Amino acid sequence: MAIDIGASFQTRKPRSLWRVAWKRLSKNKLALLGLGIVIFFVLVAIFAPYITPYPWNEVDLSRALQPPSWKHLLGTDEFGRDIFSRIIYGTRVSLQFAFFAQLISISIGTLLGLIAGFYGGWIDDLIMRVVEILFAFPFLLFVIAVVSTLGTGIQNLYLAVALIGWAGVSRIVRGQVLSLRERDFVVGAHAIGASIWRILFRHILPNALSPIIIEATLGVGGMIMLEAGLSFLGLGVQAPTPSWGSMVQAGLAYMRSCWWYPIAPGIVIMIVVFGFNLLGDGLRDALDPRLYI
Amino acid sequence: MIRYIIRRLLQAIPVFIGVTLITFILFFIAPGDPARLIAGQRADAETIARIRALWGLDKPLPVQYFLFLGRLLKLDFGRSFKTNIPVIQSIGERLQATAILALFAFIISVLLGVTAGIISAVKQYSIFDYSAMVIALLGVSAPVYWIGIILLLVFGFKLGWLPLGGYITEYGIKAVILPAIALGTRPAAYFARLARSSMLEVIRQEYIITARAKGLSESKVIFKHALRNALIPVVTYAGMVVGDLLTGAVLTETIFAWPGIGRLVVQAIFDRDLPVLQGGVIVIALIYILANLLVDLSYALIDPRIRYE
Numbered sequence: 001m002a003i004d005i006g007a008s009f010q011t012r013k014p015r016s017l018w019r020v021a022w023k024r025l026s027k028n029k030l031a032l033l034g035l036g037i038v039i040f041f042v043l044v045a046i047f048a049p050y051i052t053p054y055p056w057n058e059v060d061l062s063r064a065l066q067p068p069s070w071k072h073l074l075g076t077d078e079f080g081r082d083i084f085s086r087i088i089y090g091t092r093v094s095l096q097f098a099f100f101a102q103l104i105s106i107s108i109g110t111l112l113g114l115i116a117g118f119y120g121g122w123i124d125d126l127i128m129r130v131v132e133i134l135f136a137f138p139f140l141l142f143v144i145a146v147v148s149t150l151g152t153g154i155q156n157l158y159l160a161v162a163l164i165g166w167a168g169v170s171r172i173v174r175g176q177v178l179s180l181r182e183r184d185f186v187v188g189a190h191a192i193g194a195s196i197w198r199i200l201f202r203h204i205l206p207n208a209l210s211p212i213i214i215e216a217t218l219g220v221g222g223m224i225m226l227e228a229g230l231s232f233l234g235l236g237v238q239a240p241t242p243s244w245g246s247m248v249q250a251g252l253a254y255m256r257s258c259w260w261y262p263i264a265p266g267i268v269i270m271i272v273v274f275g276f277n278l279l280g281d282g283l284r285d286a287l288d289p290r291l292y293i
Numbered sequence: 294m295i296r297y298i299i300r301r302l303l304q305a306i307p308v309f310i311g312v313t314l315i316t317f318i319l320f321f322i323a324p325g326d327p328a329r330l331i332a333g334q335r336a337d338a339e340t341i342a343r344i345r346a347l348w349g350l351d352k353p354l355p356v357q358y359f360l361f362l363g364r365l366l367k368l369d370f371g372r373s374f375k376t377n378i379p380v381i382q383s384i385g386e387r388l389q390a391t392a393i394l395a396l397f398a399f400i401i402s403v404l405l406g407v408t409a410g411i412i413s414a415v416k417q418y419s420i421f422d423y424s425a426m427v428i429a430l431l432g433v434s435a436p437v438y439w440i441g442i443i444l445l446l447v448f449g450f451k452l453g454w455l456p457l458g459g460y461i462t463e464y465g466i467k468a469v470i471l472p473a474i475a476l477g478t479r480p481a482a483y484f485a486r487l488a489r490s491s492m493l494e495v496i497r498q499e500y501i502i503t504a505r506a507k508g509l510s511e512s513k514v515i516f517k518h519a520l521r522n523a524l525i526p527v528v529t530y531a532g533m534v535v536g537d538l539l540t541g542a543v544l545t546e547t548i549f550a551w552p553g554i555g556r557l558v559v560q561a562i563f564d565r566d567l568p569v570l571q572g573g574v575i576v577i578a579l580i581y582i583l584a585n586l587l588v589d590l591s592y593a594l595i596d597p598r599i600r601y602e
Contacts, residue, residue, distance in 0.1 A: 129307065129308075129311070130311070132308050132311075133307075133308050133311030133312055133315065136308050136309075136311070136312050136578050136581055136582045136585075137312065137315075137574075137578050137581070138536045138537075138539050138540040138577065138578075138581060139536075139540065140540040140543065140544075141539065141540060141543065141558075141574060141577055141578075142574075144543070144558070144559075144562065145316070145319055145570065145574045146319060148562040148570060149319045149320065149322065149323035149324075149567070149570075150322065150323070150324070151324065221434065225436060228436055229436065229438070229544055232436070232438055232544065233543075233544070233547065233559060233562075234563075235562065245436075248436070248438065248439055248442070252442065252548075255442060255445070255446060255450075256450060259446055262439070262442050263439075263442070263443065263446075266435070266436060266439030266442070266443075269434075269435070269436055269439065270431060270434045270435040270436070270439070271434075273433075273434035273435075274430060274431055274434040277430055277433060277434055278430065281430075
């Protein structure tokens with residue numbers, strides 16, 4: 001019996017990196033759990049106004065500090081506001097900050113990493129020295145220093161993140177560029193006269209995307225923790241806007257009689273960050289280039 | 294080795310200068326006139342002018358920076374706007390408390406994390422392995438102050454075993470247990486994950502197969518042959534843990550009323566006490582730089598290839 005090897009080769013579907021990664025990710029149960037958690041909370045954030053049983057700012061002192069009941073699933077705070085509704089709205093505040101802060105960090109980090117890796121020389125030296133200096137600051141401490149000198153508020157928080165958050169990403173992207181810039185397809189693009197920006201964004205960046213995606217996913221969890229930590233210290237999102245961190249802080253004063261008040265927002269922080277960490281770990285395994293050989 | 298140490302020390306100097314420059318710039322862009330902040334809101338123009346001259350605030354910025362750097366070299370961070378106590382004195386007192394807390398947290402995290410990681414690797418895919426790794430991932434995801442609250446609720450309020458806050462001068466060693474566990478949870482989780490993956494890599498090496506083939510007992514294979522090599526990446530991570538501990542200390546000390554440098558910094562923010570804030574930030578960054586330097590040096594000692602890079 002004759003076997004047509006050529007035909008079988010031609011009919012095989014091309015295996016793109018993303019297709020293989022998705023296939024691998026979909027087999028990883030923990031990563032899927034992470035993805036499920038992330039999607040769930042994104043939907044909660046988007047549809048917050050439609051799913052909250054009470055407005056997040058509805059004050060009623062006559063029902064202050066009530067225990068959990070069918071009427072108020074997680075009880076009420078010292079102003080009689082529904083804790084469950086505030087946690088749902090807090091999802092919006094927290095995720096919005098985390099996504100935008102991560103977007104800022106990744107954009108600046110990617111751009112500077114591309115420039116440092118591609119140009120090399122003194123530009124690379126300068127950017128990497130600044131990265132080293134920024135690495136000498138514990139992240140939260142640096143943000144605290146910026147916010148406390150410039151003043152609290154979400155804008156200054158974004159500014160602080162923009163000043164330091166890019167350092168880790170730029171180092172990763174630079175490493176990728178260094179390994180890619182001598183490859184044939186980049187040298188070829190040079191040879192046919194492609195502009196530097198075209199080479200960077202059309203040829204090098206798509207090939208360096210995997211670690212950026214992993215870093216971006218894992219970093220969202222870190223940003224959620226950062227916002228919650230700063231709000232806990234009173235330096236992040238300001239009252240009366242609900243933030244998980246500031247809710248934990250407010251509940252601290254009543255923890256003896258209403259233990260659920262500081263505990264509930266903390267559980268939500270943990271679950272969301274857990275979801276992003278699981279997804280990030282899963283993406284790391286799925287996008288590992290060593291597994292493609 | 295000495296050449297490597299010198300080179301590494303020299304590399305740390307520009308980083309430290311960069312840290313001081315960034316901190317100085319932050320101080321400079323802070324809203325409000327520093328001279329007025331130092332003198333107090335009710336001070337007259339003459340006093341403010343005198344303070345401006347005394348602190349060199351009337352000089353051009355680069356000159357101010359070098360004056361600031363000169364003072365730093367003499368460990369002079371100025372005086373607290375609020376208490377008028379020299380900042381270095383306050384930091385010195387508080388640093389001891391943070392060091393005690395961080396040390397206990399570090400010991401707890403290494404003992405718990407490394408042990409769990411090693412058992413997980415040896416019993417890979419067992420129920421212990423799965424539960425330990427899920428707990429580790431939850432530990433990485435939980436805010437340190439929230440863990441602190443749970444510990445306070447359970448062991449302080451409900452069981453009454455441990456104090457709700459305060460320092461060792463009041464309650465002895467009991468005072469450090471809860472804050473150290475809260476602070477150590479996150480590093481413990483990292484250590485567990487790292488020790489597991491490192492151990493898994495090592496126990497697949499040929500020399501381990503050889504050791505088993507020789508008929509050595511499993512405990513001898515693990516403790517005598519595998520563990521030492523599996524711990525090398527753990528040592529590297531120890532340097533990064535210092536950053537985690539210092540950051541966590543800011544939040545943990547707030548919850549447990551622990552009189553450390555983290556609480557000093559947080560208090561300085563609310564008092565708008567910029568010299569204390571500035572001093573605290575610089576000292577914490579310096580400790581972080583030194584810790585990483587020490588880890589680099591110890592790593593070079595363990596792995597000779599690094600010295601010749």
